[in-house]
Amino acid sequence: xxxxxxxxxxxxxxxxxxxxxxxxxxxxxxxxxxxxxxxxxxxxxxxxxxxxxxxxxxxxxxxxxxxxxxxxxxxxxxxxxxxxxxxxxxxxxxxxxxxxxxxxxxxxxxxxxxxxxxxxxxxxxxxxxxxxxxxxxxxxxxxxxxxxxxxxxxxxxxxxxxxxxxxxxxxxxxxxxxxxxxxxxxxxxxxxxxx
Amino acid sequence: xxxxxxxxxxxxxxxxxxxxxxxxxxxxxxxxxxxxxxxxxxxxxxxxxxxxxxxxxxxxxxxxxxxxxxxxxxxxxxxxxxxxxxxxxxxxxxxxxxxxxxxxxxxxxxxxxxxxxxxxxxxxxxxxxxxxxxxxxxxxxxxxxxxxxxxxxxxxxxxxxxxxxxxxxxxxxxxxxxxxxxxxxxxxxxxxxxxxxxxxxxxxxxxxxxxxxxxxxxxxxxxxxxxxxxxxxxxxxxxxxxxxxxxxxxxxxxxxxxxxxxxxxxxxxxxxxxxxxxxxxxxxxxxxxxxxxxxxxxxxxxxxxxxxxxxxxxxxxxxxxxxxxxxxxxxxxxxxxxxxxxxxxxxxxxxxxxxxxxxxxxxxxxxxxxxxxxxxxxxxx
Numbered sequence: 001x002x003x004x005x006x007x008x009x010x011x012x013x014x015x016x017x018x019x020x021x022x023x024x025x026x027x028x029x030x031x032x033x034x035x036x037x038x039x040x041x042x043x044x045x046x047x048x049x050x051x052x053x054x055x056x057x058x059x060x061x062x063x064x065x066x067x068x069x070x071x072x073x074x075x076x077x078x079x080x081x082x083x084x085x086x087x088x089x090x091x092x093x094x095x096x097x098x099x100x101x102x103x104x105x106x107x108x109x110x111x112x113x114x115x116x117x118x119x120x121x122x123x124x125x126x127x128x129x130x131x132x133x134x135x136x137x138x139x140x141x142x143x144x145x146x147x148x149x150x151x152x153x154x155x156x157x158x159x160x161x162x163x164x165x166x167x168x169x170x171x172x173x174x175x176x177x178x179x180x181x182x183x184x185x186x187x188x189x190x191x192x193x194x195x
Numbered sequence: 196x197x198x199x200x201x202x203x204x205x206x207x208x209x210x211x212x213x214x215x216x217x218x219x220x221x222x223x224x225x226x227x228x229x230x231x232x233x234x235x236x237x238x239x240x241x242x243x244x245x246x247x248x249x250x251x252x253x254x255x256x257x258x259x260x261x262x263x264x265x266x267x268x269x270x271x272x273x274x275x276x277x278x279x280x281x282x283x284x285x286x287x288x289x290x291x292x293x294x295x296x297x298x299x300x301x302x303x304x305x306x307x308x309x310x311x312x313x314x315x316x317x318x319x320x321x322x323x324x325x326x327x328x329x330x331x332x333x334x335x336x337x338x339x340x341x342x343x344x345x346x347x348x349x350x351x352x353x354x355x356x357x358x359x360x361x362x363x364x365x366x367x368x369x370x371x372x373x374x375x376x377x378x379x380x381x382x383x384x385x386x387x388x389x390x391x392x393x394x395x396x397x398x399x400x401x402x403x404x405x406x407x408x409x410x411x412x413x414x415x416x417x418x419x420x421x422x423x424x425x426x427x428x429x430x431x432x433x434x435x436x437x438x439x440x441x442x443x444x445x446x447x448x449x450x451x452x453x454x455x456x457x458x459x460x461x462x463x464x465x466x467x468x469x470x471x472x473x474x475x476x477x478x479x480x481x482x483x484x485x486x487x488x489x490x491x492x493x494x495x496x497x498x499x500x501x502x503x504x505x506x507x508x509x510x511x512x513x514x515x516x517x518x519x520x521x522x523x524x525x526x527x528x529x530x531x532x533x534x535x536x537x538x539x540x541x542x543x544x545x546x547x548x549x550x551x552x553x554x555x556x557x558x559x560x561x562x563x564x565x566x567x568x569x570x571x572x573x574x575x576x
Contacts, residue, residue: 025258025262026262029259030266041299044299045299047295051263059255059256123248126245130249131249145246149243149246149247150246150249150253150254151250174203175204178242181242182239182242186242
């Protein structure tokens with residue numbers, strides 16, 4: 001791919017991304033984008049839809065790698081193709097067009113992508129609920145929890161940021177917020193599961 | 196005594212691995228020993244775990260968006276051809292939109308185009324088929340007007356062109372008749388009979404006699420049901436035929452009667468004979484005779500005469516799938532038509548020939564007398 005960057009093999013990609021190397025991730029992203037764009041455009045999609053699908057696909061791959069649970073039985077390229085193909089098929093089905101016919105060029109291998117995708121979608125649902133719960137608890141709880149758990153700030157920093165008189169106050173406030181979030185999240189979660 | 200908040204803080208520290216040896220061992224021991232306590236920790240962990248991985252997911256999404264934005268910024272006007280090793284095309288945003296549209300809808304457009312093309316051809320073929328099926332009658336009945344061959348027309352056009360080069364103009368400038376048939380004289384003062392289908396759709400009619408004399412004619416009356424047409428010569432310098440040698444039979448003729456006809460299936464006068472084989476025509480039509488005379492396109496409108504020189508019919512058509520079955524309108528219907536026309540306009544009487552000059556003479560003699568009263572009817576559309 002030129003651009004003055006080192007090129008990686010598949011193994012090096014996985015290793016680098018597991019380490020959290022953003023440059024490797026960027027390069028991987030750039031490397032396979034044309035393939036997926038081409039595929040989606042061939043199958044009555046637009047460029048924006050292609051980007052969406054590709055980002056979802058890369059996300060699945062990325063999370064599996066970070067998790068350390070990725071069992072790659074084929075090339076990354078094939079894996080991504082399989083995941084994106086699956087995702088696009090779902091989108092098409094939702095749009096209700098063309099049934100399940102797809103214009104395929106590459107052999108669709110048993111990549112384990114199906115299982116990974118199902119898992120990712122299960123996770124998606126949980127994240128959706130979490131996002132909803134975070135919306136509902138309101139400020140300043142949201143910012144407090146996001147600050148602590150998402151942005152990895154220390155309690156001292158948060159105490160200062162939110163203007164609490166001492167760390168104990170902040171701690172108590174965070175605790176109350178967490179209990180509320182827990183209640184909201186689990187009520188939704190259990191609700192969903194009982195369906 | 197520790198509050199709930201303190202426990203949560205403890206859990207947080209434990210999760211982040213910030214607890215030092217003694218505290219950590221203490222907590223782990225409690226988790227192992229107290230199931231209630233362990234459950235509280237599990238709940239806490241599930242919640243915070245979801246929360247942190249949700250945070251990671253958000254961060255990753257931001258990252259990917261950033262990558263995409265970076266790529267988009269790089270190739271604002273570069274379209275991905277889909278193949279990394281192919282040269283990228285630099286195109287305008289407008290063309291890019293068109294390309295996207297084409298990519299998304301080309302299948303639909305291809306289908307629409309093929310349907311349109313198919314429809315055009317089906318329509319054209321269908322119209323052609325309908326036209327041809329209109330011109331030749333149903334169920335194997337064929338009318339016998341002659342379509343003047345294209346070759347001959349071309350030939351004439353060429354002749355004309357050559358003549359014009361020579362500088363000598365021919366009088367026969369517009370002889371591109373589309374159809375031709377046969378006709379014969381009804382009265383000495385210029386009335387003629389032919390078949391209706393010969394002059395069907397005619398713009399103008401030209402009568403040509405055996406000695407190549409031309410007269411303009413116009414239809415006076417047509418009878419579609421019996422396939423008859425009466426014409427009148429309208430040339431100013433036409434001053435009548437000689438006395439007609441044949442007479443018209445008002446009654447019906449008998450089966451087995453020897454009959455013959457004269458006509459112009461070619462450029463020359465052609466004689467054919469046979470017998471009267473049935474007193475009804477195609478599909479039992481009693482206005483017609485069936486005769487066993489070989490007739491060809493161009494014979495239509497020709498006179499059908501019996502041995503004694505009585506005119507008994509007008510040749511009309513033939514049946515394709517039957518051996519030499521030709522049909523002719525009975526002369527009695529022609530007579531009825533003439534009578535009704537004469538009654539309708541007494542000021543222009545039809546003076547039909549009363550005496551028969553052919554009776555008792557031989558065939559060749561009959562024909563020699565007849566041939567001046569049989570004409571080519573040329574039809575211009």
